[in-house]
Amino acid sequence: MGNGEALSRRAFVRSAAALGVATAGLAAGAIPAHGAAVPQAADWMSELDQAMPLSRISLPGTHGSGARYGGALVINQDLTITEQLAAGARFLDVRCRAIDGVFAIHHDRFFQEIMFGDVLNDCQAFLSAHSRETVLMRVKQEYSTAPDTEFGAIFADYRRQWPNLFYTESRIPRLAESQGKVVVLADNGGVPGIRWNSPLLDISDDYDIGTIWEQESRKWPGVRAHFESARTTPPAEKAYITFTSSSGWALWPRDADTNIWPWVTDYLNGLDVTAKPIIGVVAMDFTTAAKAEQVYRLNFG
Numbered sequence: 001m002g003n004g005e006a007l008s009r010r011a012f013v014r015s016a017a018a019l020g021v022a023t024a025g026l027a028a029g030a031i032p033a034h035g036a037a038v039p040q041a042a043d044w045m046s047e048l049d050q051a052m053p054l055s056r057i058s059l060p061g062t063h064g065s066g067a068r069y070g071g072a073l074v075i076n077q078d079l080t081i082t083e084q085l086a087a088g089a090r091f092l093d094v095r096c097r098a099i100d101g102v103f104a105i106h107h108d109r110f111f112q113e114i115m116f117g118d119v120l121n122d123c124q125a126f127l128s129a130h131s132r133e134t135v136l137m138r139v140k141q142e143y144s145t146a147p148d149t150e151f152g153a154i155f156a157d158y159r160r161q162w163p164n165l166f167y168t169e170s171r172i173p174r175l176a177e178s179q180g181k182v183v184v185l186a187d188n189g190g191v192p193g194i195r196w197n198s199p200l201l202d203i204s205d206d207y208d209i210g211t212i213w214e215q216e217s218r219k220w221p222g223v224r225a226h227f228e229s230a231r232t233t234p235p236a237e238k239a240y241i242t243f244t245s246s247s248g249w250a251l252w253p254r255d256a257d258t259n260i261w262p263w264v265t266d267y268l269n270g271l272d273v274t275a276k277p278i279i280g281v282v283a284m285d286f287t288t289a290a291k292a293e294q295v296y297r298l299n300f301g
Helices: 003-017 019-024 041-047 081-086 116-129 148-161 212-232 253-269 289-300
Strands: 059-062 091-099 102-107 110-115 135-141 182-187 201-204 239-243 281-284
Touching: 041 081, 041 289, 059 289, 081 116, 091 116, 091 148, 091 281, 102 116, 102 148, 110 116, 116 135, 116 148, 116 182, 201 212, 212 239, 212 253, 253 281, 253 289
Parallel strands: 059 091, 059 281, 091 135, 135 182, 201 239, 239 281
Antiparallel strands: 091 102, 102 110
């Protein structure tokens, strides 16, 4: 392993140490529930019916989960992977550059000072401490052009090193089947798991939004319509994943998130929480404990 791996190990130690800080701040940032009591962010899935398929859960997650370096046009998150999980996020969007037989986490050409093994260590540590939780993980190739066979062989090596961590069946599991696991959403032909482009997933990711006008006239209506589709889909038919994130030439990620999230908040606050509305995975930029709770509290009436 190269210098990047050593750097990432130091970054991992720093992020693990920061977990206590993130956890301490959860209560202060939480959104009050409008119905039943809402569980703590680190254990909210443990309170759900374990017979429930993952497709019937309102589940917060992060877009560009490892993207914390490279400047304002590149950065998508302030929190580390460990902190995201502690804050309630349960979907990770992981972009992997295949290089020298390992995966380096990238956003476009920018190395994010963390390796895929560090992401897996973070997930394993979290799931060991919170064994009834589940993490969904999109695995996508980024800034490399390795053939699917090569990319898949590298992933297989990680599976051998973390033999009990992954759920890689090509179907949507129930919570009881996936607790303590990373459920792989395979955005690469060499990786096993639920195929990213399969009929089992309905994905809204209209990310190339250059202006506030485009965000208001196109991005937000698309997000809202996808939420509505998720609410009316028959149980267990498919899993919905809605990206609220976007960026463009005049609307960079943080400004885009600052602009769209009040609309998301108004929509979520307008739902009848006592009916436990299902909106699927909400993949957001710059997640916080408060934003994550706005989504997962919908599961508790």
